[in-house]
Amino acid sequence: MFLNSRHVALIATLIIVLFTTSCKSKFEKLRASNNLQMKYQEAIKFYEKGKYSKAQTLFSDLMIKYRGTADAEDLYYYTAYTSYRLKDFTSARYHFKQFAVTFPNSVRAEECRFMSAYCFYIDSPRSNLDQDNTKKAIDELQLFVNLYPESERSKEAGELIQNLRDKLEKKAFDNAKLYFNMGLADDYRAAVIALENVLRDYPDTKYAEEAEFLMVKSQYLFADNSFPYRQEARFNDAIDYYESFIEHYPQSKYRNEADNLRSSAEKKIVIAVKRMNEIDKLRQQQESELGVTAQENTETTQVN
Numbered sequence: 001m002f003l004n005s006r007h008v009a010l011i012a013t014l015i016i017v018l019f020t021t022s023c024k025s026k027f028e029k030l031r032a033s034n035n036l037q038m039k040y041q042e043a044i045k046f047y048e049k050g051k052y053s054k055a056q057t058l059f060s061d062l063m064i065k066y067r068g069t070a071d072a073e074d075l076y077y078y079t080a081y082t083s084y085r086l087k088d089f090t091s092a093r094y095h096f097k098q099f100a101v102t103f104p105n106s107v108r109a110e111e112c113r114f115m116s117a118y119c120f121y122i123d124s125p126r127s128n129l130d131q132d133n134t135k136k137a138i139d140e141l142q143l144f145v146n147l148y149p150e151s152e153r154s155k156e157a158g159e160l161i162q163n164l165r166d167k168l169e170k171k172a173f174d175n176a177k178l179y180f181n182m183g184l185a186d187d188y189r190a191a192v193i194a195l196e197n198v199l200r201d202y203p204d205t206k207y208a209e210e211a212e213f214l215m216v217k218s219q220y221l222f223a224d225n226s227f228p229y230r231q232e233a234r235f236n237d238a239i240d241y242y243e244s245f246i247e248h249y250p251q252s253k254y255r256n257e258a259d260n261l262r263s264s265a266e267k268k269i270v271i272a273v274k275r276m277n278e279i280d281k282l283r284q285q286q287e288s289e290l291g292v293t294a295q296e297n298t299e300t301t302q303v304n
Helices: 005-032 036-048 054-064 072-085 088-100 109-122 130-149 153-182 185-201 208-224 228-248 254-304
Strands: none
Touching: 005 036, 005 130, 036 054, 036 072, 054 072, 072 088, 072 109, 088 109, 109 130, 109 153, 130 153, 153 185, 153 208, 185 208, 208 228, 208 254, 228 254
């Protein structure tokens, strides 16, 4: 009698379940085994076949038991790379560094020191996120260069460091522009300070031209939103930033807008000075009137 399709599907499912259960029980038996050498050899096989999760489980079981033995170096090495292959870069960088510290005379020590730093590099986030890992990656890569200045990997480490510094540079510039874009008086002043810091910390930055222009514009807007008695000095500061910008970038694409800002600043200085003179005159007049009133009150008191 032929089996119908439902029976065939049921039997196939049972076979798959039995096969899966059998494999699982075999692995669990391997984990429970006291035959350390067999577990180690099977872990290597799992690793070489790309079954990194199973390899990692066995390597973890063996780590303590192999400490101080002749095979410990290989075990540390495979453990680090297993985490790396699983993209667990936090664990990987720890294991790579532990290898370099535990086996400093190993031919693999240089490789593992580099890989530890490289894991920090991989974990460095986009420029708009917190950059703590980026800074740590720079420190670790620089340490590698210091320890192995003649290494072929030192050139690669230097290139990675530059990539990370470019990311920090962009982060700093974007933060400065964020202050500018917020559009409040105090934020314009904060933008000027932040842009100055960018130019100080990254003197060769590719954002230098735009940064200097934004300093002119930010200082102008800061002055324009200030109280009248502050405007003359602050507009003059904007003109000073303009002079520096034009000196460095006379053919800048921002030249026309910068020229307009300077022209406007000069006109508003005249207006601010005139306004302050009027305020001074009004104050002097009020003081004079108060003085006359006080004198009249004194004379009246004396008469009475």
